[in-house]
Amino acid sequence: METTVEKKSRYGMVINLDRCNGCGACAVACAVENNVPPALTAMNSRTGLTWLNLIPVSNNENYPDNETVYIPMFCQQCENDTPCVKVCPQNAIEFDEATGIVSQIPQRCLGCRYCMAACPYHARYFNWWDPEWTDGMKQQLNPAVSPRMRGVVEKCNFCHGRLHAAREKAAANGSSEIDMNDYVPACVEACPEKAIVFGDLNDPDSEVSKLSRDTNTFQFLTRLDTKPKVYFYSQKNWVHTMAERAMTRTGKEELYG
Amino acid sequence: MKITRRDILKLTGGSLVGMFFTPLPWKLLDDSSIWTQNWWLTPPLPRGTISSKFSHCALCPAGCSVQAKCVNNIPFGLTGVKDNPIHNGYLCAQGLAGHHLPNHPLRIEGAKKFSGKHETAILINSSQEEIIAAVAERIKNSKGITAILNQNPDRENTRIYNEFSKALANGLHISSPSQENELLSIIGAMCGVPSYDLGFDVEHTNLIVNFGTNLIDGFGAPGRMQKILSERKARNLKLIHIEPKKSHTAQSADIWIHLNAGREYLLAMTMINVMLYETAGTQHLYGLAQDFEKIKKLVKEFSPARTAKYIGISETEIRNLVSSISTAHSAIITASPDPGAGPFEQETMHAVALLNILSGNVGKPGGIVRRKFVDQQTVVKQWNEIPNNSISVLIIDPSETGYAIPWKIIEKKLQKDSVVVSFSPFLNSFSAHADFLLPSSAPYEAIEEITTPVDSAVHQFAVAAPIMSEKEFSIEPEEAVAAIASNLNIRFSALSKEELLRDKAKKIYELRRGNIFNPAENSLHSITEITSADDLWEKLLHGAVWIDEEQRGKTSFRYNFSKVRLLNFLQYENNNNVTNLKLIPVGLRGSISNASMSPIISKLYQEAELRPLSNTVLLNPRTADGLNIHSNERAILETKNGTMQVLVKTDATVQPNCLLVSIAPSANGSTKHENAVLEICDIHNDSSWRITNAILRKS
Structure with missing residues (x-):
C-alpha cells in the first residue's frame, strides 16, 4: 500500500566547519536527548555508540602549518538509493517521503549489520552490549525516545521525537504544518557557535536552503550519488578536497586534505 | 503407480530445495530474531508530568543559567537559557549532562572512612556523628594548623569558614593553588583591591x-x-x-x-x-x-x-x-591556569599583571575594570603562604574550580600524621586521599551560590536552586562545620547556606542597583521594580540573576610593586634547565576526573577520537620518528619522579619535543590511573608544575 504524501519536506542541515571548534556540546546533547547509553569499560571508538561523532581532521601539514577542522559526522539522510535501506533484509530502515528522514526501526532489526557495511559514512552503530545506566539515571531518560537493546543497529534520526512533538503541537493549533521554531534537533540547539543550521531544504527561502546553494558548501562523497541532506560549509580548499576521500570509522589517516 | 523409497527421497529433497524459494527461511530468520530479542533488559521509560525548571549550573565558577526539562520533577535534559545577557544561552558539554551527577556511579552514599593510608585501603561505612566526633577530637589534640581548603572562596559560606577558623587556636581558611582569577588577585594585591572587585571587561x-x-x-x-x-x-x-x-x-x-x-x-x-x-x-x-x-x-x-x-x-x-x-x-x-598543567609560575603571573x-x-x-562595590568576604590565606608540613587537620570543601591539582601539592603541606576530611559527594582525586568522607549534596540537589565569572565587568548574583530532592545521606558543609564546632564547644552563628544567601539577596535588594534577568518571563527589569527582598529571593529561586551596573569611566589606582616577584635573567635560566623532551600535562576545564562529569561524556573521550583519555601522550610526528615510536603504541614515560605507561598518539598541532599528556578522564568504570601523570611531574615551590624534563621510550 502506498502512503499519499500531500506536502513533501526535505529536512537537512548545513554545518559550518569554519565555526565548529570541537567543543563536543552537540555530541553530548545528542546522547542525552536520544537515550544513548554511556560507554561500558570495554567500549572504544570502534564499538561505542556515537550517533554524532566529532572527527578531528588535519590538513596533513606539520607544525606550525597544521590546521584542524572538526567534522560532526552522523547519518547523512541520503536521498538517492539510500544504501542502508536497500540492503536491510528486515525493512527495519524506512525512508520517509514526507520528511526525507531515514528512520531506523530497532524492533524490526535482526542485527545482521549489512546496513553498517553499506553506509559510506560509517554513521551507524551496533549495540554490542545491553545498555546500562545507574538506577537513578534510568529515571532521567528522555520519555520521548525508547532505549535500544543489545544486538540492534541505531543512528541519528534528526531527533524524531522532537518532530513528533512539533507535529502534535501544530495539530493542536489546527495546522498541518509545523513551526520550524518548534522542531530544532538537540545538536543544533546545543551548538554555542551556531555552526549547525537546520531546516527544510525544499523551502527556497529557508536559511538552510540558501546556505546549501553557497559555493563554499559541499557534501561528503558526492561521487556515490547518494544525495545526502547534510551539507558542510568551509572556505578552506583542503577541506573540500578531503570530502571526497573514503571515510574510516576510526583513525583520521584517510581524511587528510 | 507404485511409490518407491526413491520417490519419497525425491519429494523430501525437492521440498527442501523449494523451501528456499518460499518466504519460510526468511520468516524463520525473522522469528528467531524476535524470539531472541531481550527488550526486557532495556529500562522502562519514566512516565508522568512533564515540566520545566530554571536554575544555574554550579559545576564550575562560570555558573551558567540552565533550563531543565523534567519528568515527575526529575530532570531529563538541560539547555542554556536563551537571551541570558551573561551566558548567551549555551552550556558546555559537561554542563549539558550535569543533571546526571546526582546519580553518578562514583557518588559516595553516606559517611565513610578509609581503612588506612596505604593504597589497598578500603572504604568502610561509618556515621556522620562518628566522623564529626573523630574530627573534633583530632582538632582538639592537634599540634598543627586546622585548615579549610576552599576552591571557590568568593561565596558566602566563606563567612562560616572564616568564623570557624578564627575560633580555633590554629585555624586557617585557605584558597587552592589553581584559581581562574589568580591574575586578578595579583593585580588586586598590587593596587590594594580584592580580586572579586576586579573583572576582565x-x-x-x-x-x-x-x-x-x-x-x-x-x-x-x-x-x-x-x-x-x-x-x-x-x-x-x-x-x-x-x-x-x-x-x-x-x-x-x-x-x-x-x-x-x-x-x-x-x-x-x-x-x-x-x-x-x-x-x-x-x-x-x-x-x-x-x-x-x-x-x-x-x-x-x-x-x-x-x-x-x-x-x-x-x-x-x-x-x-x-x-x-x-x-x-x-x-x-x-x-589563566591550564586545567592540566596548572598555574603559570608566580613570576610569569606577576609579569603579565605588570x-x-x-x-x-x-x-x-x-581593560581590567573595577566592579562596583558589593559586600563580600574572602579567604584568610593563599595556599602558597602555608608552610610545608604544617597542617594537621585538613577539611576540603566540595567546590571545584575545574582545574586539576596534584595531590603531592596538598600532601607537602600536611604533617605526617595528619587527618584529611572531604565533603565531596564524589570519589575524586581529593576524596580518594581523605581519611574521612562526609559527602555533601550533589549538584542540583541543594541550593548553591553562583558567583561572578572572571570575564564579567560587573558583579552578578544568582543561586543554583535545587531541581532534585536531596539524598538523606548527605550533609551540607556548613552543617558539618557547625556540628564539628558544637563538638568543640565553640560558639558559632551556624547559619545555613540558605540563610546566608537570603542575607546576601537582602543586601543586594537594599543596594537598589542593577537589573534582574528573569528567565521565566525572558525579561530584564530594574531592581527598583522588585517590591521586597523576599520577592527578589523568590525570583532568584526560580532562576533569576541579578546583574550589577557598570562602573563608568576610568578608575585610578596607586600601585605598590614592593611584593612583585620577578626573577632576573640568570635566576630564570638556572630554573629552566630544560632537556630535550618537555612533559606538559593537559586537560579541559571540568574534565579533570571521571567523578566531575557525567558518564555520558564518554562520547567525547572513550567512544570517539575527539579528546584523549588519561595517560595518552600527544607528540609531534617528527618527535615520534626521532624516538622511533609510532602512533597507537604503548610507551614508558619517565621523569626523575617516576615512570608510567602511556599510549602514544601523534598530533601535528603539538610543538616538536613536547609531550602533552592527558590527565583525565579514564574509561568509564576504570578511574585508577586518572591524574597519574601529575604524580611524576616536578612540583615547584610556588605550587606550579607546568613543565617537567622527561624521557619517552618504547615499552
Missing part, C-alpha cells in the same frame, strides 16, 4: 593578548566568550594568542605566536622591557607606583636582542606585539 575590549588560556571553553562563561570571539569583526576586537600548541584558540586567533614551550616569562619580561625602554607610554606610573624604579632596573636585562632566540620568535614580532597593545584603544592581557598595569589597561573600560 571582555565586552568592550579591542584587543585580547592571551597567554595560553583556552578562551573557547576554558575561561569565564563559555557561551559568552564564544559569542564575543565569534563577533570579533563587528566588535572591532583582535585576538593575539600566545601558546606553543596550535590549539583551536590558536587556530582561530588573528595572530598566533608560537613561542618555545615554557618561555612565557621571558616573553612577558621582554615585552615590559620594550614598553619601558623603547616606547613612551608608561609615564603615567611615575609617582603612582611604589618601587617602580626597582622593576625598571630588573627588566633592563631582558632586551629583545638577548631573549628572542630563547623565546623562539623574532625581535620584530616582540616589538609588533607591544605595539599592538600600545596602539589598541583598550586591551586585556590574560593568563603588563596590564604598564600598558594602562587596569581601571580602564575595555
Whole structure:
C-alpha cells in the first residue's frame, strides 16, 4: 500500500566547519536527548555508540602549518538509493517521503549489520552490549525516545521525537504544518557557535536552503550519488578536497586534505 | 503407480530445495530474531508530568543559567537559557549532562572512612556523628594548623569558614593553588583591591593578548566568550594568542605566536622591557607606583636582542606585539591556569599583571575594570603562604574550580600524621586521599551560590536552586562545620547556606542597583521594580540573576610593586634547565576526573577520537620518528619522579619535543590511573608544575 504524501519536506542541515571548534556540546546533547547509553569499560571508538561523532581532521601539514577542522559526522539522510535501506533484509530502515528522514526501526532489526557495511559514512552503530545506566539515571531518560537493546543497529534520526512533538503541537493549533521554531534537533540547539543550521531544504527561502546553494558548501562523497541532506560549509580548499576521500570509522589517516 | 523409497527421497529433497524459494527461511530468520530479542533488559521509560525548571549550573565558577526539562520533577535534559545577557544561552558539554551527577556511579552514599593510608585501603561505612566526633577530637589534640581548603572562596559560606577558623587556636581558611582569577588577585594585591572587585571587561575590549588560556571553553562563561570571539569583526576586537600548541584558540586567533614551550616569562619580561625602554607610554606610573624604579632596573636585562632566540620568535614580532597593545584603544592581557598543567609560575603571573598595569589597561573600560562595590568576604590565606608540613587537620570543601591539582601539592603541606576530611559527594582525586568522607549534596540537589565569572565587568548574583530532592545521606558543609564546632564547644552563628544567601539577596535588594534577568518571563527589569527582598529571593529561586551596573569611566589606582616577584635573567635560566623532551600535562576545564562529569561524556573521550583519555601522550610526528615510536603504541614515560605507561598518539598541532599528556578522564568504570601523570611531574615551590624534563621510550 502506498502512503499519499500531500506536502513533501526535505529536512537537512548545513554545518559550518569554519565555526565548529570541537567543543563536543552537540555530541553530548545528542546522547542525552536520544537515550544513548554511556560507554561500558570495554567500549572504544570502534564499538561505542556515537550517533554524532566529532572527527578531528588535519590538513596533513606539520607544525606550525597544521590546521584542524572538526567534522560532526552522523547519518547523512541520503536521498538517492539510500544504501542502508536497500540492503536491510528486515525493512527495519524506512525512508520517509514526507520528511526525507531515514528512520531506523530497532524492533524490526535482526542485527545482521549489512546496513553498517553499506553506509559510506560509517554513521551507524551496533549495540554490542545491553545498555546500562545507574538506577537513578534510568529515571532521567528522555520519555520521548525508547532505549535500544543489545544486538540492534541505531543512528541519528534528526531527533524524531522532537518532530513528533512539533507535529502534535501544530495539530493542536489546527495546522498541518509545523513551526520550524518548534522542531530544532538537540545538536543544533546545543551548538554555542551556531555552526549547525537546520531546516527544510525544499523551502527556497529557508536559511538552510540558501546556505546549501553557497559555493563554499559541499557534501561528503558526492561521487556515490547518494544525495545526502547534510551539507558542510568551509572556505578552506583542503577541506573540500578531503570530502571526497573514503571515510574510516576510526583513525583520521584517510581524511587528510 | 507404485511409490518407491526413491520417490519419497525425491519429494523430501525437492521440498527442501523449494523451501528456499518460499518466504519460510526468511520468516524463520525473522522469528528467531524476535524470539531472541531481550527488550526486557532495556529500562522502562519514566512516565508522568512533564515540566520545566530554571536554575544555574554550579559545576564550575562560570555558573551558567540552565533550563531543565523534567519528568515527575526529575530532570531529563538541560539547555542554556536563551537571551541570558551573561551566558548567551549555551552550556558546555559537561554542563549539558550535569543533571546526571546526582546519580553518578562514583557518588559516595553516606559517611565513610578509609581503612588506612596505604593504597589497598578500603572504604568502610561509618556515621556522620562518628566522623564529626573523630574530627573534633583530632582538632582538639592537634599540634598543627586546622585548615579549610576552599576552591571557590568568593561565596558566602566563606563567612562560616572564616568564623570557624578564627575560633580555633590554629585555624586557617585557605584558597587552592589553581584559581581562574589568580591574575586578578595579583593585580588586586598590587593596587590594594580584592580580586572579586576586579573583572576582565571582555565586552568592550579591542584587543585580547592571551597567554595560553583556552578562551573557547576554558575561561569565564563559555557561551559568552564564544559569542564575543565569534563577533570579533563587528566588535572591532583582535585576538593575539600566545601558546606553543596550535590549539583551536590558536587556530582561530588573528595572530598566533608560537613561542618555545615554557618561555612565557621571558616573553612577558621582554615585552615590559620594550614598553619601558623603547616606547613612551608608561609615564603615567611615575609617582603612582611604589618601587617602580626597582622593576625598571630588573627588566633592563631582558632586551629583545638577548631573549628572542630563547623565546623562539623574532625581535620584530616582540616589538609588533607591544605595539599592538600600545596602539589598541583598550586591551586585556590574560593568563589563566591550564586545567592540566596548572598555574603559570608566580613570576610569569606577576609579569603579565605588570603588563596590564604598564600598558594602562587596569581601571580602564575595555581593560581590567573595577566592579562596583558589593559586600563580600574572602579567604584568610593563599595556599602558597602555608608552610610545608604544617597542617594537621585538613577539611576540603566540595567546590571545584575545574582545574586539576596534584595531590603531592596538598600532601607537602600536611604533617605526617595528619587527618584529611572531604565533603565531596564524589570519589575524586581529593576524596580518594581523605581519611574521612562526609559527602555533601550533589549538584542540583541543594541550593548553591553562583558567583561572578572572571570575564564579567560587573558583579552578578544568582543561586543554583535545587531541581532534585536531596539524598538523606548527605550533609551540607556548613552543617558539618557547625556540628564539628558544637563538638568543640565553640560558639558559632551556624547559619545555613540558605540563610546566608537570603542575607546576601537582602543586601543586594537594599543596594537598589542593577537589573534582574528573569528567565521565566525572558525579561530584564530594574531592581527598583522588585517590591521586597523576599520577592527578589523568590525570583532568584526560580532562576533569576541579578546583574550589577557598570562602573563608568576610568578608575585610578596607586600601585605598590614592593611584593612583585620577578626573577632576573640568570635566576630564570638556572630554573629552566630544560632537556630535550618537555612533559606538559593537559586537560579541559571540568574534565579533570571521571567523578566531575557525567558518564555520558564518554562520547567525547572513550567512544570517539575527539579528546584523549588519561595517560595518552600527544607528540609531534617528527618527535615520534626521532624516538622511533609510532602512533597507537604503548610507551614508558619517565621523569626523575617516576615512570608510567602511556599510549602514544601523534598530533601535528603539538610543538616538536613536547609531550602533552592527558590527565583525565579514564574509561568509564576504570578511574585508577586518572591524574597519574601529575604524580611524576616536578612540583615547584610556588605550587606550579607546568613543565617537567622527561624521557619517552618504547615499552
